[in-house]
Amino acid sequence: MGSVIKQINAVIVMSLNSLPQRxxxxxxxxxxxxxxxxxxxxxxxxxxxxxKTLESTGAEDIVIMxxxxxxxxxxxxxxxxxxxxxxxxxxVLNDEQGAIVSGETYVIVDGKKRSSGTDANIPLRGVSSRAxxxxxNFSIVSGRMFEPGKNEIVVGSSILSEFAGFELGSEVKLxxxxxxxxxxxxTGGSVFSSxxxxxxxxxxxxxxxxxxxxxxxxxxxxxxxIEQVKAYIAADARLNLDVQSEKTYYGEQAKNVGGVINYIGxxxxxxxxxxxxAGALNTMYTSVAQRSVxxxxxxxxxxxxxxxxxxxxxxxxxxxxxxxVLGTFAAFLFFDGMTTSTLGSSFTQIVFSFEISxxxxxxxxxLALIIGLVGGFFPxxxxxxxxxxxxFSSQG
Numbered sequence: 129m130g131s132v133i134k135q136i137n138a139v140i141v142m143s144l145n146s147l148p149q150r151x152x153x154x155x156x157x158x159x160x161x162x163x164x165x166x167x168x169x170x171x172x173x174x175x176x177x178x179x180k181t182l183e184s185t186g187a188e189d190i191v192i193m194x195x196x197x198x199x200x201x202x203x204x205x206x207x208x209x210x211x212x213x214x215x216x217x218x219x220v221l222n223d224e225q226g227a228i229v230s231g232e233t234y235v236i237v238d239g240k241k242r243s244s245g246t247d248a249n250i251p252l253r254g255v256s257s258r259a260x261x262x263x264x265n266f267s268i269v270s271g272r273m274f275e276p277g278k279n280e281i282v283v284g285s286s287i288l289s290e291f292a293g294f295e296l297g298s299e300v301k302l303x304x305x306x307x308x309x310x311x312x313x314x315t316g317g318s319v320f321s322s323x324x325x326x327x328x329x330x331x332x333x334x335x336x337x338x339x340x341x342x343x344x345x346x347x348x349x350x351x352x353x354i355e356q357v358k359a360y361i362a363a364d365a366r367l368n369l370d371v372q373s374e375k376t377y378y379g380e381q382a383k384n385v386g387g388v389i390n391y392i393g394x395x396x397x398x399x400x401x402x403x404x405x406a407g408a409l410n411t412m413y414t415s416v417a418q419r420s421v422x423x424x425x426x427x428x429x430x431x432x433x434x435x436x437x438x439x440x441x442x443x444x445x446x447x448x449x450x451x452x453v454l455g456t457f458a459a460f461l462f463f464d465g466m467t468t469s470t471l472g473s474s475f476t477q478i479v480f481s482f483e484i485s486x487x488x489x490x491x492x493x494x495l496a497l498i499i500g501l502v503g504g505f506f507p508x509x510x511x512x513x514x515x516x517x518x519x520f521s522s523q524g
Contacts, residue, residue, distance in 0.1 A: 132432065132434060132435060135426075135431045135432060135434075135435035136434070136435045136438050136439055136442075138426070138431070138435070138439075139423075139426065139431070139435050139436060139438070139439025139440070139442075140438075140439045140442045140443075142426075142439070143439055143440060143442065143443040144443065144446075147443075150411065150414060153410070153411045153414060154411055154447055156407060156411075157407045157408050157410075157411045157447050157448075157451070157503075158447050158448075158450055158451040158454065159451065159454075160403060160407045160408075160451070161408070161447070161448045161451025161452060161455065161496050161499055161500075162451040162452070162454040162455035162458065163400065163455065164400045164401045164403075164451075164455065164495065164496075164499070165451065165452045165454075165455030165456060165459070165492040165493075165495060165496050166455040166456075166458045166459045166462075167400060168488075168491065168492055168495060169455065169456060169459035169463065169484055169488055169489070169491075169492045170459055170462075170463045170482070172484070172485070172488035172491060172492075173459065173463050173464060173482040173483055173484045173485075173488060174463075174482055176482075176483045176484070176485050176488060177480045177481050177482045177483040178480050180317075180480070180483055181317065181318065181319055181479075181480040181481075182319055182378045182379070182381050183378065183379060184316065184317055184318050185315075185318035185319040185320065185374070185378040186318075186373070186374030186375040186376075186377060186378045186379075187264075187373075187374055187375055188351035188373050188374075188375045189221075189347060189348045189349075189350060189351050189353075189373075190262060190345055190346070190347055190348065190373065190374040190375075191345070191346050191348055191354050191357055191371060191372070191373055191374070192343055192344070192345050192371075192372060192373070192374050192377055193206070193214060193343070193344045193345075193346070193361070193369040193370065193371050194206070194342070194343050194369065194370050195368070195369065195370070196368045196369055196370050197370070198370065201232075201234040201342045201343045202234060202236070202342070204342045204343060205340050205341075205342060206231070206340060206341050206342065206343070206344060206369070207339075207340055208231070208339040208340065208341070209366070210344075210366065210367055210369070211229070211231040211341055211344050213364065213366065213367060214227075214229055214344050214346060214357075214361075214367070215227040215229045215346075217346070217356070217357045217360040217361070218353075218356045218357070218360055219348055219349055219350075219353030219354070219355075219356035219357050219360075220346045220347070220348060220349070220353075220357065221346075221347045221348060221349050223261070225258075225261075227346070228258060228261050228262060228346065228347040229258060229344060229345070229346045229347075230255060230256055230258040230259040230261075230262050230344070230345045230346075231256065231328065231341035231343075231344050232253055232254060232255050232256075232259060232328065232341055232342065232343050232344070232345065233253070233254035233328050233331045233332060233335075233337055233340070233341050233342055234251055234252075234253055234254075234342045234343065235251070235252050235254075235303075235331060235335050235337075236249045236250070236251060236252070237249075237250060237251075237252045237302040237303065237324070238250075238302075239287070239291040239292075239293070239294070240291060240292050240293060241290065241291060241292070242289075242290060242291060242292045243290075245292075248291070250287060250291060250322070250323070250324065251322070251323045251324065252281070252302060252323070252324045252325075252326065252331065253320075253323050253324065253325050253326075253331075254325075254326060254327065254328035254329075254330065254331030254332065255325055255326075255327075255328055256327075256328050257276075259325070259345070260273075261347070262345050262346075262347050263315060263320065265314075265315050265316035265318065266313060266314075266315050266320075267313065267314055267315075268282065268311050268312070268313050269285060269312050269313060269314050270296055270311065270312040271296050271297075271309075271310050271311030271312055272310055272311050273310075273311055274310055274311065274325070274326050274327055275310075275327075276327045276329065276330075277327060277329065277330065278327070278330070279305055279306065279307045279308065279326075279330060279334075280307065280308050280309075280310045280326060280327075281300075281302075281307045281308070281309055281310070281324045281325065281326045282309075282310065282311035282312065282313045282324070282325050282326070283296075283309055283311070283312050283313070283324055284312075284313060284314070284315070284320060284321040284322055284323050284324065284325075284479075285312055285313065285314040285321050286321040286322045286467075286479035286480075287321070287322060287323070287324065287479065288312055289467060289479070290322075290467065290479045294309055294324075295309065296309055296310075296311070296312055297309060297310075302324075303334055303335055304334070305334050307326065313325065319378065321479070322479040328341070345374065351373065354371065354372075354373055357371055358371050401495060401498075401499055407503075408444055408447065408448065408499055408500065408502075408503025408504065409503050409506065409507065411444075411447070411503075413506075413507045413510070423436055423511050433512040433513070434512070436508075436511045436512045437508045437509065437511060437512035438508070439508075439511075440504060440507060440508035440511040440512075441501070441504040441505065441508040442504075443504065444500045444501070444503050444504020444507070444508070445497065445500035445501060445504060446500075447500065448496045448497060448499045448500025448501075448503065449493070449496055449497065449500060451496055451499075452492060452493050452495070452496025452497070453493075455492065455496070456489060456492055456493070459484060459492070460484060463482045463484065464482055464483065464484045465481055465482065465483075466481065466482045467479060467480070467481050467482075
């Protein structure tokens with residue numbers, strides 16, 4: 129066993145020492161693997177960041193109710209009477225002001241992206257004062273809260289970073305009316321930071337929504353109290369509503385949209401990996417051809433086929449791993465923490481940050497390792513089977 133290891137080490141040293149003879153070809157292979165890994169990590173970071181934003185939204189002790197069959201707030205409508213009945217449901221938490229229930233209206237308005245100057249849909253949420261009581265992580269970070277009855281809005285911190293024209297004190301046209309930005313709020317990185325908030329009665333008036341709302345949120349006495357609310361709604365024919373926890377609602381959205389991003393990223397990366405694989409095969413076949421005399425000499429003095437195989441395969445794996453490390457570094461440098469926005473389930477922009485997870489790093493390095501192993505396997509097999517006499521004769 130000891131002699132085999134020494135033989136493998138000798139072949140590895142010989143392969144690495146001969147790398148300068150194939151410098152440009154080796155660099156091309158290394159860069160190809162780096163690009164593949166960087167692209168894969170970019171997509172995984174995008175999916176992971178989007179998923180984290182939605183998963184950080186919502187709580188188990190908040191229940192949301194929409195029209196039966198509605199998949200999102202945008203296609204849900206609830207009458208004011210229904211919202212009033214929900215306030216009487218058992219399991220809903222009460223304080224000195226009564227039941228902590230918030231009926232909310234959700235409309236789409238236009239915003240202009242800072243990066244491209246193009247128009248994009250952003251959500252304007254009409255809320256009552258109870259909306260703040262339901263969301264524990266809500267805080268005004270600059271300015272003040274809007275005054276009820278006035279065309280005033282508070283802007284989510286993510287909106288401010290991604291869209292132009294919503295600076296504190298500015299006036300914006302939403303729908304047919306002008307609105308003044310009086311405050312900036314934050315919700316701890318949740319999806320609500322990608323919204324504009326104003327008084328629900330003003331939204332209902334300006335956008336002709338009557339007294340209807342699109343979603344009702346209620347804070348529960350405990351997460352288990354959701355079963356009491358479900359039973360209460362099922363027993364009343366006037367309340368044909370779908371009931372679920374806020375955590376479940378946003379978790380499903382994270383699964384659906386985050387999955388789509390990953391499903392695009394992996395096939396694209398695999399297609400690019402095939403190109404990198406071709407480069408690795410070409411590099412390693414050239415390496416074997418250039419070192420055929422050295423390999424034949426080693427075989428002639430007693431080196432086994434296994435040492436020739438593993439020594440050649442090692443060169444391919446080293447190049448691919450170096451490419452993987454380079455691609456990982458580039459992905460961290462250019463993508464990790466980068467802020468962007470994409471469409472959510474309500475066809476509005478959700479602002480989120482790219483986040484490269486440890487699992488994504490493992491996937492990137494694994495892909496580089498696979499390219500190295502597959503790209504080096506057949507050239508290594510050729511080196512192991514290289515006829516000694518033929519190798520000497522081919523070099524004259």
